[in-house]
Amino acid sequence: MAARGRLARWAAVALLVAVLVALPSVVAALPADDADVPAADLRAAVLDGADVGFSGYAVSAGGLALPVSDRLTAAADLFSDRTLMRVWWRGPDEHRVDVVAAAGETGVHRDPGGTWTWDFEAGTATRGLPASLALPAPPDLLPAALGRRLLSEATDDEVTRAGARRVAGRDALGLRVAPAEPASSVARVDVWVDPASGLPLQVEVYGEDAALPALDTRFLDLDLAVPPADVVAFTPPPDATVLTAPDTEGLIAEAGERAPDVSLPAELAGLPRRSFTGVPGAVGVYGRGVTLLAAVPVPQRLAGGLREALTASPEAVTDALGTRVAAGPLGLMLVERAGGPAYVLTGTVTLDALAEAARQLPGAAS
Incomplete structure (x- = not known):
């Protein structure tokens, strides 16, 4: 009953x-x-x-x-x-x-x-x-x-x-x-x-x-x-x-501490970097309002799962810069280079803007 x-x-x-x-x-x-x-x-x-x-x-x-x-x-x-x-x-x-x-x-x-x-x-x-x-x-x-x-x-x-x-x-x-x-x-x-x-x-x-x-x-x-x-x-x-509930800020801060030690630029794809409370220094946030872009360095060993998820999309674009895909207005990109950290780029930016940002990252392919 x-x-x-x-x-x-x-x-x-x-x-x-x-x-x-x-x-x-x-x-x-x-x-x-x-x-x-x-x-x-x-x-x-x-x-x-x-x-x-x-x-x-x-x-x-x-x-x-x-x-x-x-x-x-x-x-x-x-x-x-x-x-x-x-x-x-x-x-x-x-x-x-x-x-x-x-x-x-x-x-x-x-x-x-x-x-x-x-x-x-x-x-x-x-x-x-x-x-x-x-x-x-x-x-x-x-x-x-x-x-x-x-x-x-x-x-x-x-x-x-x-x-x-x-x-x-x-x-x-x-x-x-x-x-x-x-x-x-x-x-x-x-x-x-x-x-x-x-x-x-x-x-x-x-x-x-x-x-x-x-x-x-x-x-x-x-x-x-x-x-x-x-x-x-x-x-x-x-x-x-x-x-x-998990401490989101603590987890993000811990991830930031484990991230590769790189110095992200003050601007990516024409968008100025900005700071937010709770965002660790290893994470770069760029833009304002509707247009935002985040850049996160990650160890190469963690990049494989994301690469597999991105390349599974028939719309994915893969070239010397990395792999990028769009889900509506949201773009996501994995940037990899031999011997250095990988980067994850995501935000409400175009695929061309992601490629431009990838070229401006420290040590990324040109």
Whole structure:
């Protein structure tokens, strides 16, 4: 009887998922009222709206088939699959995002002290501490969070208005970001904003010459009210298995300490190097906003697995510089040379930009 009840529960969830995913196409067909709001003012409203409270459903759909290891499967799935999320947002440090699927449900509860990830089916609660550098999680793909981040470093010259559309039953005004860097593989980012609250309701990321977005995240249903604190808070049930999440910053720092001792240049593919808290000195991060490139030296003994994953793609390009491949607007390259370290290059840059960066690395082939 318990198994039958569980099956009925998830059958109902599957039906709900189907209805919610289909609903936006019906609502979007309704006409939307545009408003004469300058792009700079609309962008400012988005950046000022970080503390807006809300709750509702959102869906994210990505088409990036990333060649990653089993340890990174969960993060990669966010960019390659369809993810339905139920969200309660009181603020950046106090929110809850449940990923709802036919096979089960996983909730991410954020509080000022860190996060709880609750796997309902497995009965496991995993505690993670706040980190300035962490793998992508479902809250990062909410339209509100992603739209605000992608607009935060855009210049006024890169942002224009893009009309209006209906999103989650609301009139949303469009902002279009067209990256200025020649190295960028992102043609544009469209952010659709609720003008009253400054909340991004939908974000679409397009690669060069792409008719469909490589990533599309949008609200399906939205209530612009601060949800109750008890809905967001989480305490592990008495019978739960409590785990501790890996220290991402510690692992990255340890990997940085083991990385070959090389001095990365101040610029790669025309993109200036920048620094981030939590990023070790052995890792180079270049660019800004939508256009970012990371360069990481790795020992040759660790390069074989990545080379095998990259060359398995029919789109892979292999030459004297190394092997590179694109998954939508995301590029990935392994640079190898005899007698020295290998380098991994990845980011939202073109394959030509990856090749240019490879030529500028210390000791790389010319």
